[in-house]
Amino acid sequence: MTSPFEALLPSTERALLHRVAVAQSEGRTPSFVGAVAREGAMVWSGARSCVDGHAPDADTQYRIGSLTKVFTAVLVMRLRDEGILDLNDPLEKHLPGTDVGETTIAQLLAHTAGLAAESPGPWWERTPGTVRPKLADVLGDEPMLHPVGRHFHYSNPGYTLLGSLIEALRGVSWEEALRGEILEPLGMTRTSMQPVAQHAGGWAVHPWADVMLPEPSEDLGLMAPAGQLWSTAEDLCRFARFLAQGDDRVLGAASVEEMRTPASAPGAGDWEGGYGLGVQLLRKDGRTLIGHTGSLPGFVACLWVSVEDGVAAVALANATSGPLMASVAADLVRIVAEAEPRFPEPWRPMPEGEVDQELLDLAGPWYWGTYAFGLRLGPDRGATLEPLSGVGRRATFRALPEGGWIGLNGYYLGETLRPVRRPDGSVSHLDLGSFVFTREPYEQSDAVPGGVDEAGWRGL
Template sequence: MLPTTELALLRRVAHEQAACRAPSLVAAVVRGDGIVWSGGRGRVDGERPGVDTQYRIGSITKTFIAVMVMRLRDEGRLDLNDALDKHVPGTVVGDRTIAQLLSHTGGLTSESPGSWWERSVGSDWAALRDSLGPEALVLRAGSKLHYSNVGFGVLGELVSRLRGASWLDVLKSEILAPLGMTRTTPQPEAPHALGWAVHPHADVLLPEPTPDAGAMAPAGQLWSTLTDLARWLRLIAGDTGDVLHPDTVAEMRSPIAVDDGDAWVNGFGLGVQVMRDSGRRMAGHTGSMPGFLACALTDTGSDTGALVLANSTSGVGIVGLSFDLMKIADEHEPTLPVEWAPATTVHPDLLELTGIWHWGPTPHTLRLLDGAWLELAPVSGAGRGSRFRPAGDGTWIGLDAYYAGETLRVCRGSDGEVTHLDLATFVFTRRPYAPADPVPGGVDPHGWSTTR
């Protein structure tokens, strides 16, 4: 980036490290194929930390678990509406659905019973399962957002059961290896930061333990670097490689439960944290473990993301810093629009569908997109609109907005000519309330009139 942009970014990072007394802090701005700027302050083993220095990433681990679950869904091995009991029987939380566990709406307790799991050597799955009594269900399923580390311990076991291997082995073979993420590991590998607690009233440090969390490890075990997390952030933004379909990642980013403020600012999709700030809509996850704080967020509108890693138990404003890094980058060097180019595939038979269609008296425009996709939107003003992906059987499935999941059908007369569109029982006609078309309720035979 430009020297002036780099200075502004570094100054913001330097201020956070100094004011919040972080032993070390590294940050990066991510665009396109990877990191476009990075900076570090403080020391790790006497050296300034960089893009290859490992930090514990805490709950960002959950996004990896979620991707593994969604791969199973896409393969048909499970349905998100399945009760946990169908795949992992014998738990007190067995009536909760997989979707509820992913979105933190299952009503499970936030922490596992017993001692504080983040600072304790973890037990195996059987011990975790047996420790969960009726008191582990603290809220009615689906009633509200209630963050649960326990839920992701359970999901880690789900992955292991359906794959016949540990979730870590599945992670390595299905995600880390294909994406080239060689520095994301369950235990630290040099060069790595040590975890510290900073005394609130003196400039002294206390080392924090980093035990293996056992069955709770899927909630926050992993260590990683800026380089590896930049690749992971690109996946969350939609650059998925062969790991997951981009539509599935878009589904994961869609909010399912949000906070109960007057205007929501935090929420969750399917294992992915979503946030809003000053018109920005971001997706990713934060992480914290004793001795460490982490944040990985991408602005899905500007294609700018930010990463922040620090080795301090608390005190560093990782989310605010991430927001500021994205703002600085976009204000100093805004991204250019994607260059327009003609479609790579041509569907002449679909061109006849394009143009104006009316839902009742309201005109909509139907556009043909690349790959035989369609886009339907009101001609003017706010209204219902969606993109549609071909289903392969002559119909299209809505991807977003009001018509997400709904089927669009092209209806033809006996002569083969297109007569109207049927979208979830809504009939779209070339003319408003065309008398010859099957408008529900019929069309008054007297037609349009000047009387009222």
């Protein structure tokens, strides 16, 4: 059977190319490449250029700036999954002597370590890394601006520290770890530390005149883990698939989902955005996007993934300032998701071997006090508990080997839901983090804390 996701409709492709054309024109950028992946495969790419008859393609390298941070975060999460570190470990435990060692690895990943946004001294993005040969040069005399763990404050030096942490624990360079642990397994052969032909040149476009100036391309040295990489639209579509689904050769689906989970509150007035563990989060057009933006002199970039829609978009341009790349990439996702919405998986009953009569007896309505909830059984013996009125706390649960379930999201994240049985084996009630759910509202039994009036329900 032919997959419905192999190609986009001509009308959708035209809308995508139109968005790229508008971004290149109104953003006044020498060239612009856009690409869309659906269900893990690139299904469209398009480009516009200021050179008549010539445009880059999905295999043209652009510098991706802070998108590099996601790769660094993946390397850290691999160390965690291997048991080499704990995210709650202070940095000092593994990388002593930095003078910011009380900050935890998780705080560095989520930009809540309190560190300054930039490195002191000359503009680090336009000067060689040899200007900052040691971590002390990157951090400066006063690296801390905020109390540890209190605020989200984006920090490039924070990811420099994470890069040095990776090198200390792996015993190889950050570049070597990146290549062997991420790029090669994912087939990202066109992602590199330095530009490799075919690549775009970086330009500054005058804000008040239609003239340009070439931008330098520096090796960032110790700060490479914060923004060094060059990549292509096609390679980033491969990375988008990984961010949506995980890949056991690199990082399992559960750990990638953990990276996508909000880890720090957004700043004041920025309630549409957030940050996970090395991953930016954006709520736009009614959907959640995960990925990262990036910029270095001469280049701007963005990668967004809508896991729910199965759609990802890449936007790359070679201008220091220009199109709002986060908006352009979000628009590319929206165009595809709205014009060609994802087909739901066909409904199928449970496999015969998964039918468990004891679990089946638990399905249906339950009451917390007078609030009505429904317990619905799902795949792999999982469950969903949701308010029947549509208002209230909803959560999905994963089955535990010893029985019962553990909450996967919302208010009940990490809480245990379990049936409590009477001596005769019948179910008395459900216990959810000490909340009691009975089959009838305020059922006459000893299960309801505080008891139930013996006279029962009455009128006025």
